[in-house]
Amino acid sequence: AYKNSSYKWSLDDFELGTRLGRGKFGRVYFAREKRSGWVVALKTLLKKEIVKGHVERQILREIEIQSNLKHPNILKLHVWFHDDHRIYLALEFAGKGEVYKQLTTIGRFSEQRTAKYIYQVADALDYCHRKKVIHRDLKPENLLLSINDDIKLGDFGWSVHAPSLSRKTMCGTLDYLPPEIVEGKQYGKYVDNWCLGILCYEFLVGHPPFESKTTEETYARITNIEISFPMHISPGGVDLISKLLLKSSVNRITLPGVMKHPWIINNYKDKK
Ligand SMILES: Cn1ncc2ncnc(NCCc3cnc(NC(=O)Nc4cccc(C(F)(F)F)c4)s3)c21
Numbered sequence: 001a002y003k004n005s006s007y008k009w010s011l012d013d014f015e016l017g018t019r020l021g022r023g024k025f026g027r028v029y030f031a032r033e034k035r036s037g038w039v040v041a042l043k044t045l046l047k048k049e050i051v052k053g054h055v056e057r058q059i060l061r062e063i064e065i066q067s068n069l070k071h072p073n074i075l076k077l078h079v080w081f082h083d084d085h086r087i088y089l090a091l092e093f094a095g096k097g098e099v100y101k102q103l104t105t106i107g108r109f110s111e112q113r114t115a116k117y118i119y120q121v122a123d124a125l126d127y128c129h130r131k132k133v134i135h136r137d138l139k140p141e142n143l144l145l146s147i148n149d150d151i152k153l154g155d156f157g158w159s160v161h162a163p164s165l166s167r168k169t170m171c172g173t174l175d176y177l178p179p180e181i182v183e184g185k186q187y188g189k190y191v192d193n194w195c196l197g198i199l200c201y202e203f204l205v206g207h208p209p210f211e212s213k214t215t216e217e218t219y220a221r222i223t224n225i226e227i228s229f230p231m232h233i234s235p236g237g238v239d240l241i242s243k244l245l246l247k248s249s250v251n252r253i254t255l256p257g258v259m260k261h262p263w264i265i266n267n268y269k270d271k272k
Pocket residue numbers: 020021023025028041043045050055056058059060062075089091092093094095096097098144154155156157158
């Protein structure tokens with residue numbers, strides 16, 4: 001029945017299970033589609049919250065963008081539907097949950113684990129960029145892990161079609177903002193390359209490089225690129241991060257360049 005896209009999905013098609021997570025606009029549940037037995041992560045978003053947050057256009061853009069992306073390291077949006085009060089996103093279920101939960105539990109990741117995740121995120125982002133999509137909100141909270149420990153890039157709630165000037169209102173952490181956004185300049189797809197550098201540092205060290213007590217201090221450290229590396233990071237890791245965290249966005253190492261970087265090659269053995 002559900003193969004033809006005109007099928008009207010509803011909550012009645014799903015059996016809800018345990019709650020997997022809670023966000024600002026709604027909750028995520030483990031769910032099973034009754035007829036096929038398919039397991040999904042059902043994200044519910046309260047319409048009145050979306051209207052209050054003035055993010056209606058964003059959720060529609062996310063649905064349009066994520067429905068058209070098909071990549072092994074991007075969380076699939078299977079179907080979406082709505083009722084009087086909520087919008088529902090039936091997403092691919094990531095068996096090992098959120099990356100940041102693992103990062104906070106373990107503290108920091110090994111070079112091998114980091115290289116694998118960075119390779120997979122770079123591969124997913126390169127695919128997005130080729131489809132003219134900038135993710136813009138890359139951080140551990142938006143990364144999930146499949147049961148085979150593969151990265152699933154999720155939450156395209158902030159993604160846009162390149163190039164873009166649309167303001168990214170400050171919600172959540174500032175640590176990942178690149179200098180061009182902090183300085184309110186026009187920006188392009190290279191914002192994702194910057195975020196990949198922040199992500200790589202945070203995976204290896206356990207916290208982002210410019211984290212500070214005050215917003216002003218974080219801004220200052222981002223625009224001056226004040227970065228220090230702990231002793232335990234290898235020269236290869238320092239080299240890759242230093243080639244991503246460059247003020248001039250066009251000089252940042254490309255995503256294919258990240259995937260071919262010696263540090264990645266040496267540390268990520270079983271890449272396909
Ligand atoms: C926790 N967890 N454990 C396992 C597991 N497996 C899959 N998914 C999980 N969690 C959901 C991950 C998400 C993916 N895509 C999202 N998309 C979104 O949240 N979009 C969104 C929200 C609010 C406002 C807007 C708007 F309007 F601003 F655009 C957009 S959330 C899982």
